[in-house]
Amino acid sequence: xxxxxxxxxxxxxxxxxxxADVAEASQPFRRLQEQMHRVIVGQQELLDGLIVGLLxxxxxxxxxxxxxxxTTAIASLAKGIRxxxxxxxxxxxxxxxxxxxxxxxxxxxxxxxxxTGPIFxxxxxxxxxxxxxxxxxxxxxxxMQERQVTIGDETHSLPEPFMVLAxxxxxxxxxxxxxxxxxxxxFLMKLLVRYPDxxxxxxxxxxMAKTTTDIVIEAVVDPSDIARARALVDQIHVDDRIRDYxxxxxxxxxxxxxxxxxxxxxxxxxxxxxxxxxxxxVAKARAFLAGRGYVVPQxxxxxxxxxxxxxxxxxxxxxxxxxxxxxxxxxxLDHVPVP
Numbered sequence: 001x002x003x004x005x006x007x008x009x010x011x012x013x014x015x016x017x018x019x020a021d022v023a024e025a026s027q028p029f030r031r032l033q034e035q036m037h038r039v040i041v042g043q044q045e046l047l048d049g050l051i052v053g054l055l056x057x058x059x060x061x062x063x064x065x066x067x068x069x070x071t072t073a074i075a076s077l078a079k080g081i082r083x084x085x086x087x088x089x090x091x092x093x094x095x096x097x098x099x100x101x102x103x104x105x106x107x108x109x110x111x112x113x114x115x116t117g118p119i120f121x122x123x124x125x126x127x128x129x130x131x132x133x134x135x136x137x138x139x140x141x142x143x144m145q146e147r148q149v150t151i152g153d154e155t156h157s158l159p160e161p162f163m164v165l166a167x168x169x170x171x172x173x174x175x176x177x178x179x180x181x182x183x184x185x186x187f188l189m190k191l192l193v194r195y196p197d198x199x200x201x202x203x204x205x206x207x208m209a210k211t212t213t214d215i216v217i218e219a220v221v222d223p224s225d226i227a228r229a230r231a232l233v234d235q236i237h238v239d240d241r242i243r244d245y246x247x248x249x250x251x252x253x254x255x256x257x258x259x260x261x262x263x264x265x266x267x268x269x270x271x272x273x274x275x276x277x278x279x280x281x282v283a284k285a286r287a288f289l290a291g292r293g294y295v296v297p298q299x300x301x302x303x304x305x306x307x308x309x310x311x312x313x314x315x316x317x318x319x320x321x322x323x324x325x326x327x328x329x330x331x332x333l334d335h336v337p338v339p
Contacts, residue, residue, distance in 0.1 A: 058188025083122035090132035096139035190310035241339035268313035
């Protein structure tokens with residue numbers, strides 16, 4: 001077994017043209033990151049994840065303790081894009097109708113009319129999503145998967161682009177509810193926000209310790225830029241050996257023993273086929289953001305923790321041994337041969 005990385009780079013004329021298109025189309029998203037960094041200090045993995053999620057047309061779950069700029073980062077992303085943006089504060093008394101809308105009786109007509117909720121927007125910040133009860137969290141399922149909402153007996157399509165960016169506090173925090181597995185699986189990635197280092201903390205202090213802020217984020221990305229970028233992401237070349245590598249990683253989470261891994265007793269259930277799709281999409285989006293027209297194995301390895309950490313069900317043995325999903329993903333990446 002070897003983890004030596006061999007990059008298979010296509011050399012066709014079509015791929016050469018694709019690389020030129022990718023280099024051009026990725027520029028607005030690099031400018032978007034620059035705008036976000038005007039407010040956010042450090043947190044490069046978070047900002048990369050936000051852009052990748054946008055490119056891959058997926059929803060994001062962002063977890064971290066309070067005060068780490070999760071909400072600020074998402075708001076900065078929204079300000080840099082010329083689209084509608086709604087923030088929904090999830091609380092224990094929130095109702096599904098507060099999210100998706102409801103039917104309102106209009107006496108003048110003797111009929112009911114639809115009053116749409118804040119879910120009808122392009123970018124949705126679901127702030128502290130795990131502080132609302134399960135019935136509200138479940139109200140997002142249809143919107144996230146089908147990109148539509150049913151109110152009464154009518155189904156309404158959601159606008160494009162549509163993206164849910166949900167923040168949550170660690171479940172150990174008081175007043176939180178674990179998200180249903182069916183909903184968690186619908187998030188393309190789960191991004192973890194960690195504390196800044198000392199140098200970053202000092203930079204945050206110098207920049208933000210004011211009663212008012214004069215930092216302005218310019219809108220540098222249009223919906224047409226997003227549509228064009230996603231079309232190019234779909235065209236990113238993926239070698240068959242890398243496709244097999246993606247499948248091998250996900251299948252190994254379901255039967256670790258058959259894959260020769262020694263943590264089978266730590267896994268309650270493995271990742272779904274949705275994880276396989278997500279892993280390849282995120283790898284392709286990472287290649288696009290790097291200005292490449294092809295995926296390399298490192299794109300998959302970099303994507304794996306964010307794509308798999310929330311899709312692995314850990315057993316009681318894992319909790320007893322204080323093993324996290326990231327620990328298992330790390331062992332998985334070390335064990336499965338890299339093409």
